Structure formats: C-alpha cells, structure tokens
Amino acid sequence: MFNVEKYIGICIDSILAQTFTDFEVIVVDDCSTDRSYEIVSKYTDLRIKLVRQIKNSGESDSRNFGLKIASGEYVYFMDSDDAIVPNTLEIFVNAADESGAGVVYMNSCFQNKIDDPELSFEKDRAFMNENDFSKLICKNPTPRFLSMDIKERIRQEYLPINIFVTPWIKIQRRDLLIKNQIYFPTTSLSADVLFNFAELCLIEKIQVIDACCYFYRKNSASVTNQNPAKKIRMATSSLSEALRFTGQVIQSINCTESIRNDVRNMMEHRMIRAFVQGCFNNALRSKMTREEINSLLMELFCDPRVFDPNLMRVLFNYVAVSQDRE
Numbered sequence: 001m002f003n004v005e006k007y008i009g010i011c012i013d014s015i016l017a018q019t020f021t022d023f024e025v026i027v028v029d030d031c032s033t034d035r036s037y038e039i040v041s042k043y044t045d046l047r048i049k050l051v052r053q054i055k056n057s058g059e060s061d062s063r064n065f066g067l068k069i070a071s072g073e074y075v076y077f078m079d080s081d082d083a084i085v086p087n088t089l090e091i092f093v094n095a096a097d098e099s100g101a102g103v104v105y106m107n108s109c110f111q112n113k114i115d116d117p118e119l120s121f122e123k124d125r126a127f128m129n130e131n132d133f134s135k136l137i138c139k140n141p142t143p144r145f146l147s148m149d150i151k152e153r154i155r156q157e158y159l160p161i162n163i164f165v166t167p168w169i170k171i172q173r174r175d176l177l178i179k180n181q182i183y184f185p186t187t188s189l190s191a192d193v194l195f196n197f198a199e200l201c202l203i204e205k206i207q208v209i210d211a212c213c214y215f216y217r218k219n220s221a222s223v224t225n226q227n228p229a230k231k232i233r234m235a236t237s238s239l240s241e242a243l244r245f246t247g248q249v250i251q252s253i254n255c256t257e258s259i260r261n262d263v264r265n266m267m268e269h270r271m272i273r274a275f276v277q278g279c280f281n282n283a284l285r286s287k288m289t290r291e292e293i294n295s296l297l298m299e300l301f302c303d304p305r306v307f308d309p310n311l312m313r314v315l316f317n318y319v320a321v322s323q324d325r326e
C-alpha cells in the first residue's frame with residue numbers, strides 16, 4: 001500500500017469478512033506519507049502482518065517482498081484500494097484443491113463506472129451494489145483449462161486486451177512461483193502483465209472458473225492515470241527491462257527453439273504496442289502539442305536506455321513487420 005488512507009480500511013475489512021478463514025494478510029507499506037500505516041496498525045487480528053519498506057521502491061518490490069515472507073499454500077495479490085466479496089477465497093481455494101491447478105483465474109470482475117478518487121465504499125458493504133459497477137468479462141468467459149500449447153496460450157489468452165493480465169484476478173500455488181522463479185520485474189509499467197506472462201509460460205495446469213468476486217476501483221492518482229509525457233518517459237525506460245525479462249522467461253520454457261522464436265516475436269511486438277505505441281497515442285489525443293511531443297522525442301533519443309542494441313533491433317523489426325502488413 002502507498003497513501004491509500006481513504007480505502008485501505010475497506011480493503012482489509014473485505015478480507016477479514018471472508019468465509020474461508022485460514023489465511024494471513026501481508027500488508028507491505030511502501031513508505032506511505034499519509035495515515036495508511038497508522039490505520040492498519042490499529043487492527044488487532046493476528047492474521048494481519050504489517051511490514052514497512054525501508055525506502056519507497058514501488059509495487060513490484062513490495063509484492064516480491066510480501067511473497068518472500070508468505071507462508072501459505074496459495075498466494076493472492078490485491079490492490080490496496082479495492083475489495084473482494086466474502087466468499088472469494090473459498091471459491092478460489094476449493095477450485096484449486098479440486099482441480100490441482102497451479103493457477104486459477106476468475107473470468108470476470110467489477111469496475112466502478114466513475115473515475116472519481118473521492119468515491120468511497122461504505123462500511124455496510126453498499127460498495128457491492130452492482131449499480132455502481134460495470135462487469136468486465138474476459139474474451140472467452142467459458143470455464144475451462146488453458147491449452148498446454150504455449151503459443152496458443154499467448155495468442156488466445158495474453159495478446160488480446162484481457163482481464164487476465166491483472167494480478168488480482170487469480171490465485172496461484174506459492175511453491176510453483178518459487179520453483180519457476182516467477183517474480184514481479186522492476187519495470188515502471190506493466191510489471192503485473194509480465195508476471196502473468198511468466199505464469200502462462202511456466203505453469204502447466206491453469207484453470208478458468210465462472211466467478212466474479214473482485215471490485216476494482218478506478219483511481220486517478222494511480223500510475224496508470226499519470227500525464228502522457230510522464231507515462232512515455234516511464235514506458236521507454238521500462239521497455240528494455242521488459243524485453244530482458246520476457247527473453248529470460250522464454251528461455252526457460254520447455255519447448256523447441258522454433259516455438260521459443262515464435263513466442264519471442266509475438267511478445268516483442270506486444271511489448272512495443274503496450275509500452276510505446278499506446279503511450280504516444282494517448283499523448284496525441286491529449287493536450288500535448290506537436291512541439292512538446294517532438295521535444296520529448298529528442299530527449300528520449302538522447303537517453304542511452306533507448307539505444308540499447310536489443311531494443312533498437314526490436315523497434316526496427318516492429319516497424320518493418322508493420323510496413324509489410326500494410
């Protein structure tokens with residue numbers, strides 16, 4: 001958590017209200033400067049473990065730190081300004097126990113319709129009134145097990161815009177995360193997207209169930225809603241690390257070199273679209289002028305991270321393939 005004093009109480013209350021009770025709640029405070037830490041410290045439930053980062057280091061480090069000290073059979077990540085319905089953990093654990101799946105996804109979630117940081121959930125759980133939320137459903141909502149074909153998993157489940165890229169839509173077995181060395185990379189953007197890519201590639205049995213238990217709050221103060229220029233800087237500085245991380249995952253897949261190359265090509269194009277193209281499209285639709293965008297481009301081209309040889313190879317390949325398709 002980081003500076004979520006308006007929401008953290010609702011989040012923790014929704015966890016403590018679970019019908020499945022055999023869990024620990026690890027709250028990693030990333031050096032909040034508001035009352036977040038104070039609010040959580042007042043809870044007396046012994047299942048809550050409140051820890052504080054030595055310095056502010058972002059979501060990835062906080063989640064990785066929480067994962068290191070976790071002791072449960074399963075791991076479930078939540079955002080600190082969201083909430084879950086009372087039987088969420090029971091549904092997840094029962095499905096995982098019955099199927100033996102390493103990861104269990106729910107196929108939909110609720111998202112509040114109004115991008116209003118002042119919108120608050122009421123303590124009497126009125127926040128679970130669907131009238132204030134829209135229901136987001138994955139591209140293929142059918143309950144199922146994902147194909148064992150890695151290329152099909154990436155093509156069908158990962159490349160389309162899909163709720164499956166979020167960390168809070170699923171539960172996973174902790175021993176498989178440790179065994180496959182799956183962690184959140186320290187990129188400024190899309191670390192959760194990369195984490196899910198690693199799971200899709202390295203964990204064999206993945207199940208999708210028909211459930212909608214998570215309430216996601218749009219928060220205009222979050223990293224996904226920052227100004228276009230700042231997001232472009234973050235995207236370009238994160239892209240090299242994202243490509244390195246995906247390359248490392250691809251080398252760990254138990255498959256032929258031909259399949260690795262196919263997955264690498266798909267992922268490199270996905271990374272360019274996700275990290276760069278989308279940010280620039282947002283900039284063009286924003287109030288940034290052409291002069292401001294050009295100035296930002298000149299700044300980025302002088303950044304040695306942009307001229308990383310591997311990144312330049314990927315960029316040129318992306319442009320070439322795009323022109324061929326046109």
